[in-house]
Amino acid sequence: MFVLKGLTLPCFATIFPSVRKAGDGGYESMSDEIEAMVNEQPGFLGLESVREPNGNGITVCYWKSIDDIKRWKDEALHREAQERGRLEWYAEYGIRIVEIKETYDWH
Amino acid sequence: MFVLKGLTLPCFATIFPSVRKAGDGGYESMSDEIEAMVNEQPGFLGLESVREPNGNGITVCYWKSIDDIKRWKDEALHREAQERGRLEWYAEYGIRIVEIKETYDWH
Numbered sequence: 768m769f770v771l772k773g774l775t776l777p778c779f780a781t782i783f784p785s786v787r788k789a790g791d792g793g794y795e796s797m798s799d800e801i802e803a804m805v806n807e808q809p810g811f812l813g814l815e816s817v818r819e820p821n822g823n824g825i826t827v828c829y830w831k832s833i834d835d836i837k838r839w840k841d842e843a844l845h846r847e848a849q850e851r852g853r854l855e856w857y858a859e860y861g862i863r864i865v866e867i868k869e870t871y872d873w874h
Numbered sequence: 875m876f877v878l879k880g881l882t883l884p885c886f887a888t889i890f891p892s893v894r895k896a897g898d899g900g901y902e903s904m905s906d907e908i909e910a911m912v913n914e915q916p917g918f919l920g921l922e923s924v925r926e927p928n929g930n931g932i933t934v935c936y937w938k939s940i941d942d943i944k945r946w947k948d949e950a951l952h953r954e955a956q957e958r959g960r961l962e963w964y965a966e967y968g969i970r971i972v973e974i975k976e977t978y979d980w981h
Contacts, residue, residue, distance in 0.1 A: 769930045770891045770968040780972065782889065782934055784877045784922045815891040815968075817924045817932050823876045825924050825932040827889055833975070859981040861877040861922075865887065865972035868940070874966040 785860035787822040810835025892967035894929040917942025
């Protein structure tokens with residue numbers, strides 16, 4: 768299943784639209800490490816992530832609180848990934864921290 | 875440019891993760907109509923949208939207010955698209971209405 772089901776409020780998320788540069792440059796292995804690690808973070812509820820072959824991608828990560836998001840932002844391996852992201856992997860990105868006001872799933 | 879730049883608060887968004895079924899079934903032409911129309915809606919600020927070849931996609935639409943989102947939700951052509959989406963185009967989807975608390979762009 769791709770769409771994360773059963774979110775209950777209060778709930779928060781980060782929306783991360785990005786454009787990947789061509790080439791790997793260690794991205795895939797770091798990405799696997801980060802994904803394994805985010806799954807163990809307190810307050811992490813799940814994620815939805817897509818990337819087109821042209822490099823455009825959006826990842827949405829869901830969290831129980833803004834504090835959980837801030838803690839993950841400052842985690843050491845994640846900070847390293849952010850730094851390498853700017854230097855090597857991304858042509859551009861945005862980060863939006865949001866509060867979910869309503870949520871609805873259809874299947 | 876893929877990442878929407880220069881959003882200012884207050885600002886709201888809809889996050890729409892979805893899985894498309896195989897085949898077109900009128901999706902592309904309706905999708906073009908809807909996209910042309912959403913660009914003319916009051917309070918619409920822009921969107922980011924990606925879909926992988928496997929059918930998984932995420933569209934984020936940005937708006938000035940929740941009222942703008944509700945008005946668009948009830949617009950006739952958009953309601954028809956929602957109905958056909960459930961009957962024909964999507965295997966599953968989620969809709970999250972969110973308030974943006976922080977936003978940051980890097981380029």
